[in-house]
Amino acid sequence: MELIITEKDNAARRIAEILSEGSAEAERRNGVNVYRWGDKRVVGLSGHVVGVDFPPEYNDWRDVQPVELIDADITKSPTKENIVQTLRELSRRADEAVIATDYDREGELIGKEAYEIIDDETDVPIKRVRFSSITEREVRDAFANPDDLDFDLAAAGEARQVIDLIWGAALTRFLSLSARQLGDDFISVGRVQSPTLKLIVDREREIEAFDPEDYWELFADLLKDGDGFEAQYFYDDDGSEAERVWDEEAANEAFERLQEASAATVTQVRRRTRTDNPPDPFNTTAFISAAGSLGYSAQRAMSIAEELYTAGYMTYPRTDNTVYPDDLDPEELLDAFTGTTFDEEAASLLEQDDIEPTEGDDETTDHPPIHPTGELPNRSELDEDEWEIFELVVRRFFATVAEPATWEHLRVVAEANDCQLKANGKRLVEPGYHDVYPYSSASENHVPDVEEGEDLVIDDVELEAKQTQPPRRYGQSRLIEKMESLGLGTKATRHNTIEKLYDRGYIEQDPPRPTTLAKAVVEAAEEFADLIVSEEMTAELEEDMAAIASGEATLDDVTDESREMLEKVFDALHESREEVGDHLQESLKADRTLGPCPECGEDLLIRKSRHGSHFVGCDGFPDCRYTLPLPSKGEPTVIDEKCEEHDLKHVKLLAGRDTFTHGCPQCRADEADESEDEVIGDCPECGEEDGGELAIKQLRSGSRLVGCTRYPDCEYSLPLPRRGDIEIEDERCAEHDLPELTVHNGDEPWELGCPICNYEEYQARQSVDDLVDLDGLGERTAEKLADVEVETLQDLQRVDADEVATDVQGVSADQIREWQAQLGAEAAD
DNA sequence: GCAAGGTC
Known part of the structure; x- marks a missing residue:
């Protein structure tokens, strides 16, 4: 065999x-x-099936000195x-x-x-x-x-595994131990994540150190036969053209001169035709970037691409390649789109004389550039996001085989009272690829045809006071592009690395900004382990790997040398262990600090209770026992906004797509204390026996609910939305004898209806969502399963697979058993 | 429980 x-x-x-x-x-x-x-x-x-690690006797972080990991054995075991x-x-x-x-x-x-x-x-x-x-x-x-x-090439990869593990694990453990962060909140560093984090921190430092400068710009509206356009004042600054005027007096003087002028005389007209070439085929980075400008995070774009790939609609999404392989026949692939939603585009592209795809600079051997396979999903099979991403990939392929666009640029210079004015017009002459690829900007700027010597009416003159702006933060796709150019990470890992920085509490929001902890980690590394936050480490590793692959060096040469370097790092670290730890701890606290405690003046902090839930507590504990509750959902983070009344920073709850702002926890608690419960009916659980009633309640944690007035003796409750005014309607639900509710939040009122009915519907929806999370279980299958009353994960787990398979078309007993195994495995975790 | 790299 x-x-x-x-x-x-x-x-x-x-x-x-x-x-x-x-x-x-x-x-x-x-x-x-x-x-x-x-x-x-x-x-x-499934990629790597074995992984490297240390022997089990090194598992306990407290029992092992991090430095011991440097010379520890490294084992390989099946994953x-x-x-x-x-x-x-x-x-x-x-x-x-x-x-x-x-x-x-x-x-x-x-x-x-x-x-x-x-x-x-x-x-x-x-x-x-x-x-x-x-x-x-x-x-x-x-x-x-x-x-x-090629065992040498494989050994090059093994060197990477060994070096990454030793440096990452030893330094991560050292920092975590020094700051006494041993739980889920350990402090990690690594060859790729740390230089990436430093990029973000460095940019933030530039922003913080930025000192804005005043400058002025002047604009004039010019008219030719009633046809208006905007021109900008400029002057000669040592042979080059400058628009920004740095001196206020000079700006005012130019402004006056322009105001006095009645007309501007055209001194120069220049026409140029510019070819705007279609974009290169998509590699992972370019794809993430294009999806980013449609509003998708890197992670989300990749996970949708993954699904589209598995479903067979597009090629493998992890690739560095920007050159289509020889055997991709563009005409054949275009043909696949005739008679589809994309019929018009495909037909027009097929009409071209010759179809020659664009090529990028990177040609690799692993996978082709991302392109549609030619197999088309039904519109209804994909949700909106999936379709949008699919369409992007299709249109990008179209663009790569389309004609270039041509623009006509028209530059006009005019003079008025010794002031120079210029206007740059832009007109799309041949739309070319823009017809099939509407994502990249094709905006025109109208400047009328004028001739040299012609006088133009000055309609209006404006002087604008401006300030230089700090550099912008990296967005996720800019960051990925930057990582790629520095050789950090790979096509398959860059987006995960960014996600990891969020998970570790190093960055927040989008575009990402670093936490105080992140700054402290980068500072500590810069001082004692500069290599781990520098892109040099990867560059040097790449060189070493090339040497191993070509047989010039061995795995041991390279890893031994790396171990020696790390030993030296640890020599310096050990001496400053306390200093480093204290600084990290202070930063961790700064990230959790809201402001002064109203009772004792110490800091109020976000803290974690023994059960793992978060609350606001005083740093003066146990002397001061002041606390405020927080919502139970999501990971609380402190944001920049501040409550003027209580001098406390606002809190935001991170919960993926359900992220919401809680605001000032003191305000939320005060609101709850002041609000009165509003009774709307009898409690279905204890109303008859004990006279409990249902009331709309506002809790100090900021959430609202319909709950029993006999709480805590009766714990019956129904959830209500956090935001908006709740109106109690006159109509009552016939089944539950409760009033219908309407929530007013923003423009469209939300008719929530009877709170019990609403909650039942919500639960049904939730269980469908849970089911759909299983591999290979789509929404349609979930609906079919619901028809035979398999509605929740629990239902699915206890059904008889053969029975359900006979009742539900298109689902095999084997498939059901696999889902059950999947659920069992998850439960075991 | 640490990294980064595959893949789902």
Whole structure:
């Protein structure tokens, strides 16, 4: 039997399809797809299936000195047991194995991981095939000319693993221990995350240090035969054109001269035609950036792309490549769009004389640039966001095969009372690719045809006082572009790194700004471990890896040298351990500080109770026991806005898409204390027996609810929205005998209706959402399941799989068992 | 529980 191993299931399926000419069949083994035909088997891994770590005796952070990690053994162990198990089983029956992982460094290492697992079971020959894209020709070619695994290249990847682990773990533990942060809130550093964080911190430092400067700009509205346009004053500044006037007196003088002038004489007219080339094919970074300008975070864009890829609508979203492979036939792909929503665009592109796609500078071997596969989803299959991203990818492909646009630029210079004025007109002559790619700006600026010597009427003159602006914060996509240019991270990890910085409490909001903790971490690293916050570390590692790959150095040469450097870092760190720890702790406190306690004047802080919930408490505890409650939902963070009345900073609750601002916790508590409960009916739980009534209540934590007046003896409650005025209507719900409620918040009033009915509907919706989170369970399947009263995760878990499979069309018992296994696994976690 | 890199 010949065993073929790929990096992922998707690649396994496609290679099996090509080599078997479509006859391959899939079977499940330990939850892993194995594609089979004749005596061939293809199995896809899931990236790395083994990981590096320290032996278990190093697990306890308090028992081990971080410095000991430098010389600790490093072990490799399976991280995907079921896949490793499947690979072992198949190996025993194989008499030949072929590694067909991705054609890049990490792919070679993943291939070596598979190699060692196979080699452990059998002595059969193990070959390696390499192809730049999974197409019939390339794959057949590669399999006809198998090669050997490149152990040097794999060793280069291993050096990275070792160095990242040692530096990351040792320094993370050191900082966390020194600041006594051992729980979930440990303080992490790493080769990629820390230089990325430093980029953000450095930019914030520039902003904080920025000293704005005053300047003035002057504008004049000019008229030609009633046709108006704006021109800007400029002057000659040592041979170059300048618009900003730095001296107020000079600005006023120019303003007066322009006001006195009745006309401006055209002294120069220059016309230029400019070609505006269509964009290059999408790599991951360019895709994230384009999605970013549509309002998607990097993380969100990638997760949608992931789904579209798995569903078969677009190619692999993680790629550095910006050159389409030879075998991508643009005409054929355009053809796939005729007769679809994109019919018009496809037809017009097909009409072009020749169709030659654009090319970027980066050509890599692992995957093609991101493009649509030609398979089209039904509009209803995708939600709005997914469709928008899909359309972006389709239109980007269109743009890369479209004609350039041409612009006509018209520059006019006029003189008035010794003042120079200029206007730059821009007109789109040939829209070219803009017709199919409406995302990039194609805005025109109208300047009429004028001739030299012509007099123009000056209609209005304006003097604008301005100030220089600090540099702008990096947005997520700018940051990813910057990381790419510095070689930080990879196409598959950059967006995760940014997400990690949010999770670690290092950055907040979007565009991200650093917390006080982040500044302290970067400062500490700059002082004692400069390499870990510098992009140099990656650059040097890249060089070392290249040396290993070419055989000029060995894995041990490189890792030993790195260990020595880290030893030196620790020598310096140990001496300053307390100083570093104190500074980190102060910063952590600063990030949680709201302002003065009204009872004792010490700081009020966001604190965590023993049960894990957050509240506002006084730093003077236990002498001062003043507290304020916080909403139970989300992760509280302190924001810049401040309550003038209580001198307390506002609190915001981070909960992904449900993020909301709580404001001043003292104000919220005061409002609740002042508000009266409003009775709306009888409590369904204890009304008959004990006379409990339902009332609309405002809690000190800022939330509102409909709850029983006998609380805490009766805990019956229904949730209400946090914001808006609640109006109690005259109509009553026939079923529950409660009034209908309307919430007034902004423009459209929300008719919430009977609070019990509303809550029941909400719960039903929630359970559908939960179900849809399972792999391969779409909204439609969820609806079908709901028809047979499988509405919640709990329902799904206890049903008889065979029974449901017979009742629900299109869902197999195996599939249901898999979902149940998935739920079991989650519960076990 | 630490990193970064794969992938879902």
